[in-house]
Amino acid sequence: MGDSNDPATRPNRRSVLRAAGGALAGVAVATAPAPVAAADPSAHRRMARLAAENACGELDNGLCDYLDTVEEYADDPDDDPYHCPGWYPDRVCEVLDAVVRLREHGGTVDEKAATEAAAAKRRVDDGDYVEAAIETGRALHFVQDAGTLVNAGREVEQAVDYDVRTEYERWLDETWNENFADAADTGASEDVGSEDDVRNLTRTLADRTREAIEDRWHDVEDPSEYDDETVAAQRDRIRDAAAVSNGTVRWIWENA
Numbered sequence: 072m073g074d075s076n077d078p079a080t081r082p083n084r085r086s087v088l089r090a091a092g093g094a095l096a097g098v099a100v101a102t103a104p105a106p107v108a109a110a111d112p113s114a115h116r117r118m119a120r121l122a123a124e125n126a127c128g129e130l131d132n133g134l135c136d137y138l139d140t141v142e143e144y145a146d147d148p149d150d151d152p153y154h155c156p157g158w159y160p161d162r163v164c165e166v167l168d169a170v171v172r173l174r175e176h177g178g179t180v181d182e183k184a185a186t187e188a189a190a191a192k193r194r195v196d197d198g199d200y201v202e203a204a205i206e207t208g209r210a211l212h213f214v215q216d217a218g219t220l221v222n223a224g225r226e227v228e229q230a231v232d233y234d235v236r237t238e239y240e241r242w243l244d245e246t247w248n249e250n251f252a253d254a255a256d257t258g259a260s261e262d263v264g265s266e267d268d269v270r271n272l273t274r275t276l277a278d279r280t281r282e283a284i285e286d287r288w289h290d291v292e293d294p295s296e297y298d299d300e301t302v303a304a305q306r307d308r309i310r311d312a313a314a315v316s317n318g319t320v321r322w323i324w325e326n327a
């Protein structure tokens with residue numbers, strides 16, 4: 072998903088509103104940047120936090136001190152650097168960047184989820200809980216990408232028109248409570264007992280998401296408003312992604 076919720080760049084809407092209601096309202100309104108249309112926090116962060124909290128409800132071990140870290144790093148893979156050769160024109164680099172990103176966060180998402188989850192589990196075995204929490208957040212990012220319509224399929228179209236993805240993810244974050252929160256919070260969990268399980272479950276999820284975006288692309292590519300059927304398709308994928316996320320965290324953390 073996108074990086075529109077980067078705390079470094081996101082104006083704090085609540086503090087702006089609080090200030091606007093106070094004695095310095097005129098000053099605050101005049102000087103504060105216009106609040107951008109971004110939800111707080113991102114869907115990635117919300118889902119990662121939920122999965123970690125669910126795991127802690129059962130495991131209650133040392134990793135449960137690191138819920139904030141898991142949440143913080145759930146957005147991280149979208150900021151992984153892409154190195155374009157210096158002599159390429161900017162526009163070419165932009166498109167290449169988008170293709171690589173969409174491919175990693177869509178096409179090879181199962182591999183990324185599995186390797187990050189396995190790395191996290193090794194950190195648990197080593198007793199390095201900070202790094203374990205970081206890798207857990209990153210692993211969950213890829214599981215969740217597999218359940219997001221714009222992250223599994225139609226890569227070429229989105230690389231050419233990247234706003235389609237940005238707008239969709241913004242909408243997902245902004246309407247999270249209204250449309251998706253309950254679907255993410257059923258507590259259901261897939262059985263995960265190995266790196267292969269993470270890979271296979273994420274692959275199955277991505278395949279189903281790919282079918283969903285084929286069905287809904289005509290709506291997704293026109294990001295003014297989304298149909299009820301698109302909401303329903305996205306809800307289903309989020310429900311499944313949450314179950315894979317829950318199982319994945321439990322597997323990573325079980326021996327902490």
Ligand SMILES: [Zn+2]
Nearest residue numbers: 072149176216
């Ligand atoms: Zn992503």
